[in-house]
Amino acid sequence: MAMLNLVQAVNHTLRDEMRRNDRLVVLGEDVGVDGGVFRATEGLFQEFGPNRVIDTPLAESGIIGVSIGMALYGLKPVPEIQFMDFIYPAFDQIQSELSKFRYRSGGQFTTPVTIRTPYGGGIKGSHYHSQSTEAFFAHTPGLKVVIPATPYDAKGLLTSALRDPDPVLFLEPKKIYRTVRGEVPDEDYTIPIGKANVARDGDDVTVFAYGAMLHVAMEAAEIATAKGIKVEVVDIRTITPFDIDTIMSSVKKTGKVVIVHEACKTCGFGAEIAAQIAERGLLHLEAPIVRVAGFDVPFPYVLEDNYMPNANRVLNAIEKVHNF
């Protein structure tokens, strides 16, 4: 058992799975000799060589397009998109090709690519190094979208993704790459894709969150508890397919819901959670659902702290639904 931060957990998981699976190939910009701009692939080039850790031309569409071909041939490509903000040249490849091959070919051709990309704000990266646009990809049949919030989950979920028969977009919350540390077992384990985690038990209010926002939710829950409000925090962990059972059982328990994400509020993933709860459990609700989200603006620079949901905003939402 080692104490690792999130990026180390990613790095060790890639290394361990590459040792087990000689068809696993890592590719992307600066992932080889440099070890990645966030060091997620550090040491892999040295251990596995240039045929399995491939520095690519600076072209996201090519990185994903070539990965699709490698997967068609039976390799397990794990492309890195350096920042999620740069994924859009590959949007066509992800939407029209990667996510559609199994369906459009009647199951003849499959493309089990795991795309890793750091996402989210909080690093003073301005607009083009900070966005959370997971909702675009949640709106894509054929793709799975997974977001870990702890080093332990990063390893378990990434290992699952690397063994999944379908394409997975693995979003790494870069704000907590190094700030969150935790115990990560050395041995092989998986956390199933599609299962949420009750990170904290409580029966007054439920807060749904994922990625870096889990920790904001936990901080708010701590303060709320001191004020006598027992808050349950559910880490969604997988956006597609999300864990409706865990979501609904928590709603039935507390009847009061706050949803937190840093993505823009309108059409963000919180809207889907709220809609599902309304469809299935309106009568369990004892207060209107409240979303704490990024604003419907381009991601800012100097006013970033005002954009990002923080514990205070989440706490206000908790109190609002609690006191309704």
Added chain:
Amino acid sequence: MSLELLQVIKPTGDYVEKLEPEIPKDELKRLYRLMVLTRNLDIRGLQLQRQGRIGFYIGCLGQEAAQIGSGYALKPEDWVFPAYRELGTALQRGVTLKQLMNQYFANAEDLEKGRQLMNLFGVKAVNFVTGSAPIATQIPHAVGVALAAKIRGDPIVTLAYFGDGGTSENDFHTGMNFAGVYKTPTIFFCQNNHWAISVPVEKQTASETIAIKAKAYGFEGVRVDGNDILAVYRTTKEAVDKARKGGGPTLIEAVTYRMGPHSSSDDPKKYRTEQELEEWQKRDPIIRFRKYLEKKRIWSETDEKKAQEDANKQIDEAVAYAEKLPKPALETLFTDVYADMPWNLEEQLRELREERAGGK
């Protein structure tokens, strides 16, 4: 780098003996019969659409030599990435008429389960990868398969088809660029058929030729008369042999002409002249190859009659077979989205079934 247009057979059927590839007589005849089958199937496909029996059609009229000649240069273990009108290559690789017709009728036996427009098909058994409608997206896939094979040490070659319009897309650039950098065994096969729906090739590029674009990516580009099956075969075979030996990629520009509409939804009279079509009909690849075979004295009127009859008979049988089959089952709407069906799709399938059971 030769940017001259390679031609082996002239439109008259006369030929340049020193350029003739070594192909046995029986094979030459088989290739001709494949061209006839492709042409007749293509004509039938559009007819079936016009008769309202299939939903859509996209054909390859006039491009039979470019497709069959290039496909013939590949081995069965090589991979083909079609754009969406590569009917000739499909037949050449062994996609059966039944498979094609099941796809046209989108029936229960269609390998794609009725999910795609006609001729957007693929058959894994012959490494003919399922195409899509977005343009040029298949080009990086062909590079990816080639790179994977290179990494694994497998001596295979991949060939990606695309049109002159496709060369304007970013994925043409990105695929060519990756292939040049990694020296992958990939053939970039451009069928320059002069028209991307209504836009002529002059409006796709100011480049003198398409082939010359290869130079910027660090590999060879060649031009070939795309209506001359022997020239296409010769050119492609050289590129394939070079790639298989580790010599890297080649861009081939096969100059041809789309003699039919872009698709069953298109009327070319709106944007091009009858005279232009007539000029290209004089260079019809099938007539030209037939004249060649006749000059070689290996093809007769009787052979021709039999080839036509055989092709039509096979097509008739495939149509009769495919047309009577039922549609794919309702659950195929939801299967193959993922390897295992997630809860939301199960729920939606259940709801759809209940709605239908309710008499709606």
